[in-house]
Amino acid sequence: MYKIVNKKSLNPTVTLMDIEAPFVAAKAEPGQFIxxxxxxxxxxxxxxxxxxxxxxxxxxxxxxIVGATTAKLNHKEAGDSIQDFAGxxxxxTHLDGLKKVCVVGGGVGCAIALPIAQKLxxxxxxxxxxxxxxxxxxxxxxxxxxxxxxxxxVMTDDGSYGRHxxxxxxxxxAFAAGEKFDEVIAIGPLIMMKFVVAAVKPTGIxxxxxxxxxxxxxxxxxxxxxxxxxxxxxxxxxxxxxxxxDFNGYEVDFDExxxxxxxxxDFEKHAYEETCNLFRK
Amino acid sequence: xxxxxxxxKKNPMPSQDPKVRAHNFSEVATGYSQETAMDEALRCLNCKxxxxxxxxxxxxxxxxxxxxxxxxxxxxxxxxxxxxxSLPAVCGRVCPQETQCESKCVRGIKGEPVGIGRLExxxxxxxxxxxxxxxxxxxxxxxxxxxxxxxxxxxxxxGDLARKGYKVTVFEALHTAxxxxxxxxxxxxxxxxxxxxEVDNLKALGVDMETNIIIGKTLTIDELFEKGYEAVFxxxxxxxxxxxxxxxxxxxxxxxxxxxxxxxxxMKAYKDNPVTPIMKGGKVAVxxxxxxxxxxxxxxxxxxxxxxxxxxxxxxxxxxxxxxEVEHAMEEGVDFRLLNNPVExxxxxxxxxxxxxxxxxxxxxxxxxxxxxxxxxxxxxxxxPVPGSEFDLEVNTVIIAIGTSPNPLIKSTTKGLEVNKxxxxxxxxxxxxxxxxGVYAGGDAVTGAATVISAMGAGKxxxxxxxxxxxxx
Numbered sequence: 001m002y003k004i005v006n007k008k009s010l011n012p013t014v015t016l017m018d019i020e021a022p023f024v025a026a027k028a029e030p031g032q033f034i035x036x037x038x039x040x041x042x043x044x045x046x047x048x049x050x051x052x053x054x055x056x057x058x059x060x061x062x063x064x065i066v067g068a069t070t071a072k073l074n075h076k077e078a079g080d081s082i083q084d085f086a087g088x089x090x091x092x093t094h095l096d097g098l099k100k101v102c103v104v105g106g107g108v109g110c111a112i113a114l115p116i117a118q119k120l121x122x123x124x125x126x127x128x129x130x131x132x133x134x135x136x137x138x139x140x141x142x143x144x145x146x147x148x149x150x151x152x153x154v155m156t157d158d159g160s161y162g163r164h165x166x167x168x169x170x171x172x173x174a175f176a177a178g179e180k181f182d183e184v185i186a187i188g189p190l191i192m193m194k195f196v197v198a199a200v201k202p203t204g205i206x207x208x209x210x211x212x213x214x215x216x217x218x219x220x221x222x223x224x225x226x227x228x229x230x231x232x233x234x235x236x237x238x239x240x241x242x243x244x245x246d247f248n249g250y251e252v253d254f255d256e257x258x259x260x261x262x263x264x265x266d267f268e269k270h271a272y273e274e275t276c277n278l279f280r281k
Numbered sequence: 282x283x284x285x286x287x288x289x290k291k292n293p294m295p296s297q298d299p300k301v302r303a304h305n306f307s308e309v310a311t312g313y314s315q316e317t318a319m320d321e322a323l324r325c326l327n328c329k330x331x332x333x334x335x336x337x338x339x340x341x342x343x344x345x346x347x348x349x350x351x352x353x354x355x356x357x358x359x360x361x362x363x364x365x366x367s368l369p370a371v372c373g374r375v376c377p378q379e380t381q382c383e384s385k386c387v388r389g390i391k392g393e394p395v396g397i398g399r400l401e402x403x404x405x406x407x408x409x410x411x412x413x414x415x416x417x418x419x420x421x422x423x424x425x426x427x428x429x430x431x432x433x434x435x436x437x438x439x440g441d442l443a444r445k446g447y448k449v450t451v452f453e454a455l456h457t458a459x460x461x462x463x464x465x466x467x468x469x470x471x472x473x474x475x476x477x478x479e480v481d482n483l484k485a486l487g488v489d490m491e492t493n494i495i496i497g498k499t500l501t502i503d504e505l506f507e508k509g510y511e512a513v514f515x516x517x518x519x520x521x522x523x524x525x526x527x528x529x530x531x532x533x534x535x536x537x538x539x540x541x542x543x544x545x546x547x548m549k550a551y552k553d554n555p556v557t558p559i560m561k562g563g564k565v566a567v568x569x570x571x572x573x574x575x576x577x578x579x580x581x582x583x584x585x586x587x588x589x590x591x592x593x594x595x596x597x598x599x600x601x602x603x604x605x606e607v608e609h610a611m612e613e614g615v616d617f618r619l620l621n622n623p624v625e626x627x628x629x630x631x632x633x634x635x636x637x638x639x640x641x642x643x644x645x646x647x648x649x650x651x652x653x654x655x656x657x658x659x660x661x662x663x664x665x666p667v668p669g670s671e672f673d674l675e676v677n678t679v680i681i682a683i684g685t686s687p688n689p690l691i692k693s694t695t696k697g698l699e700v701n702k703x704x705x706x707x708x709x710x711x712x713x714x715x716x717x718x719g720v721y722a723g724g725d726a727v728t729g730a731a732t733v734i735s736a737m738g739a740g741k742x743x744x745x746x747x748x749x750x751x752x753x754x
C-alpha cells in the first residue's frame with residue numbers, strides 16, 4: 001500500500017497528491033510516468049509524474065477527474081493509502097544541452113510540463129512557458145511556472161484570464177518576431193499538441209510531444225499503447241510505455257492516436273456515471 | 282498391492298460439456314476423483330529405468346509418486362513431487378505431457394501412456410485441499426538471491442533456492458505475482474486461485490514477493506548487487522507483441538493477444554461489471570496458431586463472441602499449439618481457417634460525419650489463401666500466397682497472436698549483459714549463466730516465447746548453478 005501524504009484540490013476537476021513511494025521518488029525524472037491502482041481489483045492507469053521529493057520519498061501526481069478510476073482516487077484523502085504505485089516508467093525527457101526552450105502546457109498537461117520547465121531552469125536554460133486553459137477557473141500552477149520561466153504566457157480559450165486564445169497564438173507571435181528556440185516541448189490534449197506541431201513545423205525547430213495513450217501493464221508487455229510514427233516516409237510502430245512517452249511531434253500520427261483513444265468511450269462514460277452515483281449515495 | 286490395470290486407454294479426464302463450457306470461465310477439466318486416480322496409477326509398470334522422468338524438464342521421480350498413489354498415500358506422493366517441482370498444480374494442468382514424460386512411457390508403445398499429468402494434478406489438488414500444514418522453513422545459509430520476475434522460471438528458481446536455505450526475494454513488475462500464469466493463461470485452463478496457492482506455498486518457505494518493482498527501471502541489476510544480493514536470476518519473460526505490419530492494425534478492435542488476455546485474465550474483464558473494458562461479442566478473428574492463439578480464441582468465445590475464427594497461414598500439420606488445446610477449441614466451436622493469411626484490416630469510415638462514433642472500428646479483414654511450398658531452414662514447408670485468391674472475412678475484433686520480442690528494459694540498463702540479434706539474453710547451456718558474473722537467466726527472456734515447463738526447467742537449472750556458484754564463494 002502507498003500512503004497519500006498530501007492532497008490539494010487545484011481546481012474543481014484537478015487534484016494534486018503526494019504519494020509515499022521512496023523507490024519511485026529515488027529514480028523519477030521529468031517526463032516519466034507511474035502506473036497506479038486505487039484499490040484491489042482496480043484498473044491500472046498511467047499518470048505522468050508531476051514532481052518528486054527524493055528526501056521525503058514522495059512522488060507528486062496531478063490528475064483530472066475524467067473517469068471512474070480518477071473519481072475513486074479523488075475520493076481518497078491524505079492519510080489514506082492506494083493499492084499499487086509502480087514506476088518510474090518510460091524514458092525521461094531529453095533536456096541536456098538545451099539553452100533556450102519553449103514549454104507549452106495545456107490544461108492538466110501543465111502538471112507534467114512544469115517539472116520539465118523547472119528542470120530546464122535548474123540546468124540554466126532560458127525557459128519560455130505558454131500555458132493554456134479553457135477558462136480562469138481551470139487555471140493551475142501559474143506561480144510555479146512564473147518562478148521558472150523567463151517569459152510566461154497564460155492563455156484562456158474564453159478570455160476570462162490572461163490572454164484570449166489558444167497556446168499557438170503566442171508561439172506564432174514569437175516566431176513572427178524572429179524568436180528562435182532550441183526546442184519546443186508540448187504537453188496537453190492531443191488536439192492541442194497536433195496544432196502546436198503544425199505551428200512549429202514551418203520553423204523547423206524540433207518539437208517534442210508527450211503521449212498518453214491507453215495502457216494496461218505499462219512495462220512493455222501488452223502493446224496496447226502502440227502508436228504509428230511516420231519516420232522518413234516509413235510507418236513505424238512504437239510503444240509509448242518503453243519507447244516514450246516523449247516522441248518527435250513531427251512524426252506522430254495524431255489522428256490515429258485520437259481515434260484509438262476513443263475506443264472505450266461508451267464504457268468509460270458509463271463507468272464514470274456509475275462511480276459518481278456510488279459516491280452520491 | 283492391487284493388480285496392475287492393463288486397460289490400453291487412460292482414464293478419461295472428466296470435463297465440462299463443450300457447449301456449456303464455451304460460455305463460462307470455469308475450469309474445462311474437472312480432475313480425477315480418488316478412485317479414478319488410484320485406478321490410473323495402477324496402469325504404471327513402475328519401470329526401474331524411469332524413462333518418463335528423463336522426459337520431465339524438472340526431473341520429477343514419476344514412478345515413485347505414482348507408487349504412493351497406488352497405496353492411497355496422496356500426501357506422500359505430493360512430497361515426492363515437491364522435492365523437484367515448485368508448481369505441481371500448475372504443471373499438472375499446462376505442461377505438454379504428450380511430448381515430455383508421457384511420450385517416454387512404456388505403456389504408450391501399445392496403447393495410451395499413463396496419464397501422468399492428470400495424476401500430478403490430482404496429487405497437487407489433493408494436497409492443496411487437505412493439507413494445512415505449513416512447510417518447515419529451511420535453516421538459512423546466509424546468502425541472498427534476487428529473482429527478477431515471478432513467472433514460472435522465477436518461481437521455480439526461487440523455490441529451489443529457498444529449499445536450500447537461501448534468502449530469496451522475487452521482484453515482480455505487475456501488481457500480482459505469477460507472471461504469464463496470471464496475465465496470460467486463462468482462468469478456464471489454470472484457475473488463478475491455484476497460482477495464488479503455489480505462490481503462497483513459496484512465501485511459506487520464506488520467499489519474499491515484492492510486487493510493483495520493475496527491474497531495469499525502479500531498481501537496476503547493479504543496485505540489487507549493491508543491496509547485498511549475491512546472485513540474480515532474470516526471468517523477466519517475453520516482451521512486446523509482434524504485429525504483422527499490414528494496413529489497419531491500429532484500428533479500434535485490433536488487439537495483441539497479450540493485451541486481450543491481460544485485460545481478461547489479470548484485469549478480470551471477463552467478470553460482470555469489470556473496471557477494465559474489453560470488446561465482447563461480435564465476430565472475432567485470431568491470427569496465429571500457437572497456444573496463445575488458442576487461449577485468445579477460447580477467451581473470445583467465453584466473452585460472448587458469436588463466431589471465432591483462427592486464421593493461420595500454414596496447415597493443421599504445422600499448427601504449433603498443443604493437440605489437446607486445438608481439440609478443445611474445435612469442440613467449443615472455434616472455426617479454423619487454415620492456409621489463410623491476413624493482408625489488410627478494414628475499418629468503418631463515414632466520410633459524411635467525422636464524429637460518427639462507429640468511425641475507426643474494425644469491420645472486416647482481407648485474407649489471401651496460401652499453399653505450402655518448399656521447406657524452410659527449420660524443415661517446415663513455407664506458405665506461399667495463391668495469386669488472386671483474396672477474400673474478406675466480416676469481423677469486428679482482430680487478435681494478433683504471432684509472438685513477441687524480448688522486453689528491452691533490463692538489457693538497456695544492465696552493462697555487460699549480452700543479448701542475441703532478437704534481443705534474447707545469451708546464456709550458457711546447462712547453467713543459465715549470462716555474460717555478467719552472478720547474473721543468470723532463463724525462460725522466455727532467453728528463448729523467446731516457449732512453454733511454462735521449459736521456463737521452469739531453466740529456473741531449476743539456474744538454481745543449481747547459483748547454488749554451486751555461491752557455495753564456492
